[in-house]
Amino acid sequence: MRTPYINPYDIRMIPLAFEGVVLAPEHRRSGLDYMASYLTRYKPWDQGGFISFSEGLGIAESDEGVLITGASYSANGWNIGASNYWIKDSLNTAYGEIDYLLPFGNDDDGPSVRAGVNILDQRTVGADLIAGAPYETYQASARIVTSYRGLVLTGAMSKTGDAADIQKPFGYSTSYTALVVTNFDQADVQAYLVRLSYDLERLGLEGVRLEAAWGKGSGTPDLATNGGFADQEELDLRFVYEPHRGKLQGLRVEVEYIDWQVFDNPTLPSDDLDQFRAIVNYAVPLL
Template sequence: MLTGTVVAVLMHGAALAADAVPAPEPVSEIQRALFDDAALTLHFRSYLFDRDNTSGSDPAAWAGGGWIGYETDWISDVLKFGLVGYTSQPLWAPDDRDGTLLLKPGQEGYGVLGQAYAALKYEEQVLTLYRQLVNQPEVNPQDSRMTPNTFEGVSLKGELGLVGYYAGVLTAMKQRNSDEFIDIANAAGVNEDSDMFLGGLEFSPIDELKARTSLYVVPDLLASSYSDAIWTAPVAEDTKLRVSGQFMYQSGIGDELLTGPDFDAWVFGIKGDVIHRGLTLTAGYTGNGSDGNWQAPYGSWPGYTSMIVKDYNRAGEQALLLGASYDFEELGAKGLVLSALAAIDLDVDSGLPENNEYDFTADYRFSALEGNLEWLAPLWLRVRYAYVDTENPDDTDDRLDDFRVIVNYELQLHGSDL
């Protein structure tokens, strides 16, 4: 009985003491989203580009830079903000070797606020306003130099059941080696004002099958569509077959200011990959209609035969793709991948040169490093070499050698880590 009384008295005293000590202030939702759970990205990039071309200019430069990004977490699961500043500065840039697209014309460095957006979310639907990345088949970052393409406008993306969707109205574009946003029509080389209406759908009813389609329209300039499908299936132990096909069509519309009257173009492609453990063998084909060259002013051309230097998308052009890659993780060298690709002109309209391109790429990602070398884990080193053999209509030959070394190092921090 006495023991129970003592315990009761002690518990009552502890409760009074707890009431006397103020509880810690709860972290506000704003502070959590804008600081504690906000993300700071520091991405350093170094890029050496050296091209030797027997038929023309020999662009070369070495640039350093990258981007700094800040993104809040979702505020009340509804609102988010983000900013990304990009820069590219010359480290070695001879005046007489301009044209690498690593820098502004004249081998000049630049800096630009490439992304500045607010995003609103309702369940799985996200509305993004102002400067942003867009990653659709024909409208994309084209991140093959120092900084990517970015766009101004409004976009909505999300999922409706098994279908993912994207819809946007884009008004301006920052090209990958520029520090200014210009009108969508100006980005295509037309001195007018216009907007782009862009939409895309993705569908994957089963894990083995993925399909997508997209369309963009720029009034009085161009309408362009793209569709593809990828099917993957096991064929033996540790071996898979991946088959993909693509079709794209575009035409001038309205006043046809970009292409002139009666323009249309189409491309058909098919590709197959045999994947056995770390080894991938590739064969593909693309064929172009003969009415006009494919227009790709808003990003990388998505054709299977898009190579380091050449895009095989000229009028009447047919090209064969052959290649192989090997991931050395199977041999204990995680992060090391070597690849080789060849694109061979099978046919092209008369009067145009025939190009055969041979590409070699070595990638090493340091993500497997641990212990004292763990600080190197975000490092990605890429070395690329392309050789283009050109046979001209007058039976003369040209040669192009393209050599690149790209270094990426990215850190992502949160406010709670600081």
């Protein structure tokens, strides 16, 4: 299962897993696509067994799955999609996205510019069993991605509604400003992100990619809606080695440095998290 709101989120090597039924085309294709699904349970990273989706939202007295419907259209540089996720008596999450590749330049090796906007609407439904209910909130984001000869520059911004944090225990964030540690999805937070990556294949280093990303979020700390947690910054530096042919094909080495800061006042951080991560994956060919 891989959708904007529910997905494996395997960046930390232990992916989320899901149980249920899915109706979708066997192969993704251009043009109109669709999906309908009912998932009964999922397995979080830190547990050995599966739990219900309502339990994942902190509702001990409920045992509900999630009903998912969605459709997308892709053609002539356009990618348009919408999906909805309904969990009985707790939460409904709707997502929409429009992405467009600007039509200039016919050379595959030339510059390209892609622009996109998305919005996630989240609100309590039915018996409103989730903590803090009833409420309605949202997270909207926009981005521009430019690329040229292996160099990719991304600029993005996002805004989260002031009624509540975005609940997303079932996958990676839909926001374009999402980073490794924070996704700037706390209530009433505005965020900005800049990301620069470079593929070193043109320099003779096939499969080597360098990336740097910086994001900043700010808002109004509120104990009732965001736990007093608003202003924050994060810097991510990443080295990736992933050869596409030869004896090492299937190997992926990723090394990351993360610096995340939380601010109680405009100048001095109250909390500072530094992390180094190293991940090595190798897909062994059996045939």
